[in-house]
Amino acid sequence: MINEIVIAGFGGQGVLSMGKILAYSGLMEDKEVCWLPSYGPEQRGGTANVTVIVSDERISSPVLNTYDVVVVLNQQSLDKFESKVKPGGILMYDTYGIHKKPTRTDIKIYPIDATEKSIEMKNSKTFNMIVLGSMLKVRPMVTIESVLKALKKTLPERHWHLIPLNEEALKEGGNLIKE
Amino acid sequence: MNDKVTLMKGNEALAMAMIRYGAVCTSTSSPGFSLMQEGVSYLAASEVPALLINVQRGGPGLGTIHASQADYFQACKGGGHGDYHMIVLAPSSVQEMADMVALGFDLAFKYRCVSMILADGTIGQLMEKVVLPEQRPRRTDDEIRQQCPWAVNGRKGMRPSNVVTSLELDDDKMEENNWRFQACYREIEKNETRCELIDTEDCDYLITAFGTTARVAMKTMELARAEGIKVGMFRPITLWPFPEKQLREAAKNVKGILCVELNAGQMVEDVKLAVECKMPVEHYGRFGGNVPTPDELLNVLKEKLINK
Amino acid sequence: MELNDIIKPENKVYAEPKLLNRVHMHYCPGCSHGVVHKLVAQVIEEMGVAEKTVGVSPVGCAVFAYNYIDVDWEEAPHGRATALATAVKRLWPENLVFTYQGDGDFSAIGTCESIHACNRGENIVIIFINNAIYGMTGGQMAPTTLLGQKTATCPYGRRPDLNGYPLAITPLLAQLDGTCYVTRQSVHTPANVRKAKAALKKAFENSINCKGTSVVEIVSACNTGWKLTPEKANKWMEENMFAKYPLGDLKDLKDGIQR
Structure with missing residues (x-):
């Protein structure tokens, strides 16, 4: 089983760290993983995207043209990546600020109100974990337990008190998916 | 004595001057490596082992900060002046990148030559599963004296003096030096092709x-x-x-x-x-x-x- | 009073400099570069010398200065800006020629060129942005990093036994016979912005009138590199940077250097 994913948005939305946590989660399950970021030279803002591959077998190319799962967090990224979802694949987007919705009919499309939910949770930094929660509900390639383990692995100890909040965000993210 | 030393230098040419004295490893990306070419040529001519790492970005000039493989010629066909070669290792995964550090050092010391890891911006930014090789301690002073008898570290026991130099104005002796370098390169070609x-x-x-x-x-x-x-x-x-x-x-x-x-x-x-x-x-x-x-x-x- | 009564040319108190391009800057909010860019554009415009100005941009955050200030530019290799500016000024002696360099560019990799250009008394202006850190590459230690200051490459704070001392290069340059005007400014308050603008103007005039080398150091904040909010960064700068790099003129030869 191989999952080829791209996550794209503005710098500062937690795109790269969401990808990193997903890759680490795969590592916690002893899967093969790969994380390749793409961003500009600026320290803040700009656009960013990250390719994450979680696989049971050796990973060949870290550079891809089409993806099983595309998660986009702004209009620019939606415009750029809609065509890159494999037929039958998944396109997930945050509804905030989206004025031109995706039109493809050969893929599964999941609009989620993640920004809204993060405001509701009174912590905008939970945003990327809400998105990850939604994505894992639709495509459970790793377990939530592994994500929590990964958080522990990637966060410095002084931030461990934030893990319960992140767990809550992952759960809320899952709840955004209604099928 | 410090077990290991990491130092940030003002520029690439200075870093290379330190490497000449067995500072041993430095890394950079393409424009920085162009700046190091003087030092590479001197290292090769002085037969001082070193490991250089170039994570290539797109040139020429300042170019772009993203991946490139356009320094192949520079790495394999020269770059600096004179007839010399570096052993050029090309990793295609993070694991290989980690493993090649030890390999690069070993080869450099085995042949008293310069070895280089020629990676690129994509491999450089990639995160993958990696098993880190075991850390090896720095050679002790005695080990250095035994294993690197050419090293310039004081004439302990008043041994004959060591001089690390790339200069030889006697044409016949310089030709002889070149034949020695070439013989070493043939040996590397025979044994180390991967x-x-x-x-x-x-x-x-x-x-x-x-x-x-x-x-x-x-x-x-x-x-x-x-x-x-x-x-x-x-x-x-x-x-x-x-x-x-x-x-x-x-x-x-x-x-x-x-x-x-x-x-x-x-x-x-x-x-x-x-x-x-x-x-x-x-x-x-x-x-x-x-x-x-x-x-x-x-x-x-x-x-x-x-x-x- | 109606809106149209207020919006009249005679009531105008501020306009953005015409030489500042209307593009989105890549600098972080709170960074000093934006203000200094504006001042440079303003002074060139006010002096009416845009047609004979050549800027030399560095490597580092300000590498894209050429996208923001609408004059002719040359992009120099890392540290080589003053050498390049020397060539430009010698070929076009009537021109206003300035470099715009950060501390890594000017006082690390470019130290040799920086000192020799000043020592030759090249008729150029060096705008030297000192924020005690490498901003673009991710906050590494610079020569100007303060003792105890934490950076990516001295995570426990700069130690003199390991990393040496912060380099105050401007006073060194003031000692050289080739410099006519050496000053240290900042742009963190409106009063300081006004002073910095006057300093830039004086330096630019020196270049045009071939009075020698002018160095305008701007002690600046890099709130991203320092990992502080913009407000706290300014405060930190006042409390720590100004102690090592005090503001004010270090040298001002009204008639230029002796030749």
Whole structure:
């Protein structure tokens, strides 16, 4: 089983760290993983995207043209990546600020109100974990337990008190998916 | 004495001056490596072991900050002045990148030469599963005296003095020095050539690539095999010495070779020489920090070799 | 009073400099570069010398200065800006020629060129942005990093036994016979912005009138590199940077250097 994913948005939305946590989660399950970021030279803002591959077998190319799962967090990224979802694949987007919705009919499309939910949770930094929660509900390639383990692995100890909040965000993210 | 020392230097030329005195390892990306070329030539001529790491970005000039393989010529065919070679290792995964540090050091000390890890911006930014090799402690003072009798660290026991220099104004002696360097390079060619072959036994077409492009091309192979096109992969791990015999052998029965690089055609020259132009050898390159995708390469393969 | 009564040319108190391009800057909010860029554009415009101005941009955050200030530019290799500016000024002696360099560019990799250009008394202006850190590459230690200051490459704080001392290069340059005007400014308050503008104007006039080398150091904040909010960064700068790099003129030869 191989999952080829791209996550794209503005710098500062937690795109790269969401990808990193997903890759680490795969590592916690002893899967093969790969994380390749793409961003500009600026320290803040700009656009960013990250390719994450979680696989049971050796990973060949870290550079891809089409993806099983595309998660986009702004209009620019939606415009750029809609065509890159494999037929039958998944396109997930945050509804905030989206004025031109995706039109493809050969893929599964999941609009989620993640920004809204993060405001509701009174912590905008939970945003990327809400998105990850939604994505894992639709495509459970790793377990939530592994994500929590990964958080522990990637966060410095002084931030461990934030893990319960992140767990809550992952759960809320899952709840955004209604099928 | 400090067990290990990490120092940040003001510029690349200074770093190279320190390396001359066995500071031993430095890393940079392309523009910085251009600045180091003086030092590389002096290192080679002084027979001082060192490991250099160049994570290539797209040039020429300041160019772009993204991946490139356009420093192949600089790494394998010179760069600095004079007749010299570096052992050039090309990692295509994070694991290999980690393993090549130890390998690079070992080879440099074994042959008293410069070895280099020639990575690229994509491999440099990649995160993957990696098992870190065990850390080895620095040589003790006694070990240095035994294993590196040429080292300049004081004439303990009033041994004959050591002088590390690249200067020799006596033409005959300088010629002799050059013959010694060349003999060392032949020895390296004989012993240290490395490559990886994937599915070459039955292949009709061969892709040659190193570093990031090799990884991309591995996916291309999967796509091609799914369509019934038998494609194999020849991945040089040492770019110098170039594994020409192994390539000649692997290419014996193929209909054509596609050489994929992030440059305008550099390794392809060595590929053509290796197979003595006995079959079509095509090149496909991307620049400016762009990396081709697996399906792009499959289309190129069809266009340039299969449907021709 | 209606809106149209207020919006009249005679009531205008501020306009953005015409030489500042209307593009989105890549600098972080709170960075000093934006203000200094504006001042440079303003002074060139006010002096009416855009037609004979050549800027030399560095490597580092300000590498894209050429996208923001609408004059002729040359992009120099890392540290080589003053050498390049020397060539430009010698070929076009009537021109206003300035470099715009950060501390890594000017006082690390470019130290040799920086000192020799000043020592030759090249008739150029060096705008030297000192924020005690490498901003673009991710906050590494610079020669100007303060003792105890934490950076990516001295995570436990700069130690003199390991990393040496912060380099105050401007006073060194003031000692050289080739410099006519050496000053240290900042742009963190409106009063300081006004002073910095006057300093830039004086320096630019020196270049045009071939009075020698002018060095305008701007002690600046890099709130991203320092990992502080913009407000706290300014405060930190006042409390720590100004102690090592005090503001004010270090040298001002009204008639230029002796030749």
